[in-house]
Structure formats: C-alpha cells, structure tokens
Amino acid sequence: MQQVTALKTVDAQRVQFPIPANVYAETVVSVKHYTDRLFSFRVTRPQAFRFRSGEFVMIGLPNAEKPVFRAYSIASPSWDDEIEFFSIKVPDGPLTSELQKIVPGDTLLLRQKSTGTLVLDALTPAKRLFMISTGTGIAPFASLVRDPETYEKFEDVILTHTCRDHAELAYGEELFDQSANDPLIGEMANGRLTLYSSTTREISQRMGRITRLMENGKLYSDLGIAPLNRETDRVMICGSMHMLHDVKALVEAAGFDEGSNNKPADFVVERAFVG
Numbered sequence: 216m217q218q219v220t221a222l223k224t225v226d227a228q229r230v231q232f233p234i235p236a237n238v239y240a241e242t243v244v245s246v247k248h249y250t251d252r253l254f255s256f257r258v259t260r261p262q263a264f265r266f267r268s269g270e271f272v273m274i275g276l277p278n279a280e281k282p283v284f285r286a287y288s289i290a291s292p293s294w295d296d297e298i299e300f301f302s303i304k305v306p307d308g309p310l311t312s313e314l315q316k317i318v319p320g321d322t323l324l325l326r327q328k329s330t331g332t333l334v335l336d337a338l339t340p341a342k343r344l345f346m347i348s349t350g351t352g353i354a355p356f357a358s359l360v361r362d363p364e365t366y367e368k369f370e371d372v373i374l375t376h377t378c379r380d381h382a383e384l385a386y387g388e389e390l391f392d393q394s395a396n397d398p399l400i401g402e403m404a405n406g407r408l409t410l411y412s413s414t415t416r417e418i419s420q421r422m423g424r425i426t427r428l429m430e431n432g433k434l435y436s437d438l439g440i441a442p443l444n445r446e447t448d449r450v451m452i453c454g455s456m457h458m459l460h461d462v463k464a465l466v467e468a469a470g471f472d473e474g475s476n477n478k479p480a481d482f483v484v485e486r487a488f489v490g
C-alpha cells in the first residue's frame with residue numbers, strides 16, 4: 216500500500232497544467248549561473264512576439280493552475296531570435312526559488328505583451344546616453360547596448376554597473392566584450408560604448424556606489440569626460456528602489472526632467488526585478 220501512495224505522489228508532481236490564455240510557452244535554450252545570487256537564461260522566441268529594446272515582459276513557470284508571474288526586463292536586443300533574461304535568485308522568492316532550477320528543455324511562460332519606460336522613444340535627442348544600473352538592473356541595458364538604434368540616436372553610450380562584489384560584475388563584462396566583437400554591433404559600439412563598473416562590498420580596482428561616484432565627479436574624471444549636463448545628456452536608471460530614488464534625486468538636482476512614452480524628456484527610471 217505504501218508503495219502505491221508514493222507512486223501517486225510522484226504522478227501528482229508531474230501533472231501538466233494548461234497554458235493560460237495570452238501566454239506563450241517557450242523552451243529554455245541555455246542557463247548560466249554567475250554566483251549563488253545571479254543567473255541568466257535564454258529561451259526560444261515566438262515568431263509573433265515583438266518588443267522594443269529596454270522593455271519588460273511578465274514571465275512564469277507552468278507549475279500551477281494559476282502560475283506566479285513576475286516582470287522581467289528583456290536582456291536581449293529586439294533583433295535577436297532568442298530571448299535572454301538576467302535574474303536574481305531569492306531563496307523564498309515566489310518565482311525565483313523555482314526559476315533558478317530551470318535547465319535547457321524546460322518550459323517558460325511569457326505573457327504576450329511587453330511594456331516599459333526604459334526605451335529610446337521616451338528620451339529626447341542628445342549627444343550622450345548614460346545608463347545607470349545596479350545588480351540585475353543592467354538587464355534592460357544589455358538589450359539596448361546591442362541595439363543599433365541606440366548608436367543611431369546617441370554618439371556616446373556610457374553604461375555603469377555597480378554590484379556588491381566582483382563576481383557579480385561578470386555578466387556586464389561579458390556583455391561588453393560580446394558587443395565589441397559582435398558583427399552587427401561591434402563596429403557601431405567601437406569607441407562609443409563605455410562600461411564603468413564598481414563594487415561596494417569587495418575591494419576592487421574601482422569602488423563605491425554610483426551616486427557617490429557621480430557626486431564627487433570620479434565617474435567623469437576616471438573616464439576623462441565632461442560632467443553630466445542636460446544640454447548634451449540623457450539618463451536611464453534601473454536598480455533597486457533605493458537606488459532609483461537616490462539617482463533620480465541626483466539627476467533632478469542637475470535640472471533633468473523625467474520622460475515617458477507619451478512625453479519624451481531627459482531621463483527615465485524603472486525598478487529592477489526583485490523576487
């Protein structure tokens with residue numbers, strides 16, 4: 216009798232849940248774990264799925280009648296035939312506790328509509344584009360730095376990425392190397408895309424929160440560039456709630472106005488996915 220019960224339990228776990236309406240069921244192609252807190256993965260892209268670089272989409276797993284969906288920035292550019300995500304792992308996170316276990320061949324659910332404010336359309340024209348990120352907040356910028364339109368609209372693109380330790384910076388460093396060597400983007404990005412990374416909890420070549428490095432001018436002196444200026448610059452910000460608040464205050468103090476899809480202006484913000 217006991218054996219039968221055990222079998223039933225296993226069967227119950229294998230129950231296939233129906234795919235909800237307006238959701239794509241895609242296949243995981245690859246998974247890469249960077250640290251015990253961060254991983255990235257790529258899934259197949261539905262033919263009909265269109266998005267603008269920098270947007271986010273709701274994703275989930277087919278593991279319940281009503282699956283948990285969370286907003287994820289799409290990290291791949293709009294021309295890519297796969298979709299990439301960069302995620303945090305939260306041990307008790309409603310989605311990431313399971314999502315971190317995915318392997319190639321698994322199914323990922325994707326709501327059909329993407330949206331977001333970290334898009335080129337929400338900014339008015341200027342010379343330089345600053346993309347300020349912490350942690351997984353680099354994801355929408357991973358999409359934008361691989362989009363030719365970014366270089367058509369801006370002469371210089373400065374991507375900043377701040378994490379607790381050096382291992383967490385690896386995704387951004389790989390992104391930068393890949394972009395430089397990419398047949399489509401490499402030539403456009405060459406000499407125009409700059410990655411500026413720093414750590415806050417591990418000793419490294421460059422240390423400090425980006426807010427401090429902007430306030431004390433080290434960001435600009437390290438790169439040998441002019442300080443932030445509304446006349447020439449636009450800013451996109453993505454990170455934790457506190458980081459958004461502080462960087463936003465900093466750029467507003469410099470006279471920048473917040474933009475949106477309906478009313479393009481000087482800077483845009485979006486919260487990075489949290490759990």
Ligand code: A2P
Nearest residue numbers: 349350377378379415416424426455457458461
């Ligand atoms: P710190 O180590 O000083 O908290 P997290 O992984 O917790 O999301 O943090 C990612 C990075 O964002 C860390 O380097 C962290 O620095 C930094 N950070 C956290 N809060 C702020 C803030 N209010 N302004 C700027 N950077 C921040």
